Every structure is written in C-alpha cells, then in structure tokens.
Amino acid sequence: VLMDYRRPFLSVVMGLTLFAVASTAMTWCKSMIPYAVGFRHDRLFADLGALIFFGVPWTMLQWPPLISVLALGYSLWFPAMGLAFILVLLSRQSDQRTVVIVSFFLLWMVGGAFAPYFMPAAGPVFYERIGLGDRFNELIAVIPALYRWEADYLWNAFRAHEVVAASGISAMPSMHVATCAWMIHAARRLAPRLLIPSILFFVLIWVGSVALAWHYAIDGFVGSLFAIFSLYIADQYVPLRPLDAADLNTAA
Secondary structure, three states: OOOOOOOHHHHHHHHHHHHHHHHHHHHHHHHHHHHHOOOOOHHHHHHHHHHHOOOOHHHHOOOHHHHHHHHHHHHOHHHHHHHHHHHHHHOOOOHHHHHHHHHHHHHHHHHHHHHHHOOOOOOHHHOOOOOOOOOOHHHHOOOOHHHHHHHHHHHHHHHOOOOOOOOOOOOOOOHHHHHHHHHHHHHHHHOHHHHHHHHHHHHHHHHHHHHOOOOOHHHHHHHHHHHHHHHHHHHHHOOOOOOOHHHHHHHO
C-alpha cells in the first residue's frame, strides 16, 4: 500500500503511521542515551566544529535580526519535512520514489536511533549543565526565550527520568540537517523545480542549528553524510521495479 501511488490516501496514511511509530521508537532511544553511554564527546565536537569552520562559528551569528530569522526558519523544520514526505508519497510510482521513501525510514532508524549511541553528545545549550563550563553561555544568552524553555523541558525530563513527547537529548548527528539533506535528494530525484528552495532551506536549518545552540557545527556535516549513506544503501539494495497490472490485481 505504501508504494502504491494509485491509492494516494492509503499511501499517505500508511506512511505517516509508520513515521509516527518510528518517531516514538526514536524518542525512546534518544531518551536512553545519557543512561546507557553518557554525554562523552561534547568537548571533542565543539573543538572539531571550531577547527573545521575556522574559529568559533556561533560568534559570527550573534546579530539579533539574524537570530530572529533563523529561529523562525528553524520552527518550520517539522512542517517542511512532513510536507516533503507527503509529497513524496503522493508522487507517481517510480524507482526513485521507492528509493526516497526507503531512505527516509533508513535515515531515521540509523541516524536518529542507533548512531547517537556511538557518538553521544548533548549539544551547546547543555554544555554547562553537563559540567563542561561556560563556553557557550554567551550564545545561549541571545537565543529566543522559546528555545531556552525547550532546553529546560528536555533537561527536566532527563533529570526526572521521564520519556515524554519530543524528549531525548542528542546533538550528534543533527537530524534536522540530515532530513533537510534528504529533502535535497528527494527534490533532485522527484521534483527538480524544488531543488533550489530545498538547498536554501538546508543552509537555513544548518546555520540555525548552530546559532540557536542546539548543535555543534560538525553535527550538521555528519547528519548530511548519514542522509547520503541512507540513499546509497537504498539505491544498492532495494529491489526496484514499477507496479504492474499483476501487482495491482493482487493488491485489490
């Protein structure tokens, strides 16, 4: 049903249901990270981000109007990702459509649920709270109050040992940036007219992830690599062929 573009409503319902299940599983996995492996790599990732991007990246982003624009764009990430996924589900059946759908779920499974256990980090907004000092306090002071509240929400859930909606602390890899990289590849394969907007949104989310203190600069780079890896695996191992009349008669 998920791969049958001739049943668009069922395809969307099935796809969103599977994503809801995957999101719930990922939330639980993320919530268990600090208890299973701790936050061991924050200092390393902060240093790598500064090294790769020639200094401390966030120091160039502390202009209040820019922060406001980035905060607005960052708040649109989930609706944009959801819309992109729905458009993929509604697109005509093709090999590329199948690859894009499979790579989406593979990205969330590998990059969102399992990879953080091998590279655990809390992120700049929690840097001082995990005992590493005030390196990012100047940045945290200028981010919108809503994001400071969200950080408190996540931290309080962690301290209370609770798994609540959208909980879990994990900075590496950045799934915000990873899914935006997935959107670029989806646009390139299925809707080339949306390629430029997808690239611009990718840049907005990557810069916003750093400027709003959720991620180190290196997190987005690694997240993008996971998106490429997921597409590569889907390309290599998904059996691809369009639905034919026999398939449709069987499904009916």
